[in-house]
Amino acid sequence: MALDQTLVGRSYPPSAVYEVGRAKIAEFATAVGAGDPVHRDVDAARAAGHPDVIAPPTFAIVVSLGAAMVVLEDPDVAIDYTRVVHGEQRFAHHRPIRAGDRLVATTTIDAARTVAGNDMLTARVDLATEDGEPVCSATSMLVARGGS
Amino acid sequence: MTVEVGTELPEQVFRVTRADLVRYAGASGDLNPIHWSDRTATSVGLPGVIAHGMLTMAVAGRAVTAWTGDPAALVEQHVRFGRPVVVPDDDQGAEITVRGKVGALLDDGRARVDLTVTSDGDKVLSLARAVVALA
Numbered sequence: 001m002a003l004d005q006t007l008v009g010r011s012y013p014p015s016a017v018y019e020v021g022r023a024k025i026a027e028f029a030t031a032v033g034a035g036d037p038v039h040r041d042v043d044a045a046r047a048a049g050h051p052d053v054i055a056p057p058t059f060a061i062v063v064s065l066g067a068a069m070v071v072l073e074d075p076d077v078a079i080d081y082t083r084v085v086h087g088e089q090r091f092a093h094h095r096p097i098r099a100g101d102r103l104v105a106t107t108t109i110d111a112a113r114t115v116a117g118n119d120m121l122t123a124r125v126d127l128a129t130e131d132g133e134p135v136c137s138a139t140s141m142l143v144a145r146g147g148s
Numbered sequence: 149m150t151v152e153v154g155t156e157l158p159e160q161v162f163r164v165t166r167a168d169l170v171r172y173a174g175a176s177g178d179l180n181p182i183h184w185s186d187r188t189a190t191s192v193g194l195p196g197v198i199a200h201g202m203l204t205m206a207v208a209g210r211a212v213t214a215w216t217g218d219p220a221a222l223v224e225q226h227v228r229f230g231r232p233v234v235v236p237d238d239d240q241g242a243e244i245t246v247r248g249k250v251g252a253l254l255d256d257g258r259a260r261v262d263l264t265v266t267s268d269g270d271k272v273l274s275l276a277r278a279v280v281a282l283a
Binding site for chain 1: 162168171172174175176177178201202203205206207209210213218219220222223224225226227228229275
């Protein structure tokens, strides 16, 4: 079944607050092999001009991909979740995510199309602080491969 | 650092083992078994356990931040996942090679870097670009 074009532009209510912790940043930095001290050492981060340790650039996915699931849970989005793969990913950082950030994610459907039986859905997750300061825009293109 | 269109980044080679996949699964919360179970991976038609696409993206980003020297200078990144990185169950794991060069100079002291990310000779990201703020 082709994706409904009227879904494009649909936005979902903001997520619960995600509080970014120093230990989580350090754990993620280790997992991606990011050795720069700005991810672990508050003094090094401050010396580089940051208020606290900063997350590696792809850390945003930890918050954004969970938030984007709201789209797949939408009963109007007729996508078979079990066939979904990650097709494309984009980040536009307004500033690095840092420890102490209280982030709220707002998800919007940017594109929906069906090509050769594959449903391709693009979800944009805007991460902002609780006070409304934009931090990162994370755009994920999810592909549900057409099956039997 | 003089940066112009065509400036090449130093080639970077990264190694990803099964242990790295388990560590990334835990840190990211992506527990999809295709990244740790051969049984699951082969049942969906993959040759074996594959790396998380987001781990490959992170590794590609590291080649850029190693070049700029500042993780905060990476202001945009865009990748399209092409082929999976198959990670064998041995001590060597898979090798990911990242090459890059400056594709364009943008406004506000920024530059676009075009990356070529390969594993075992195959391009694993069919598109990989970053925008960096030049110091």
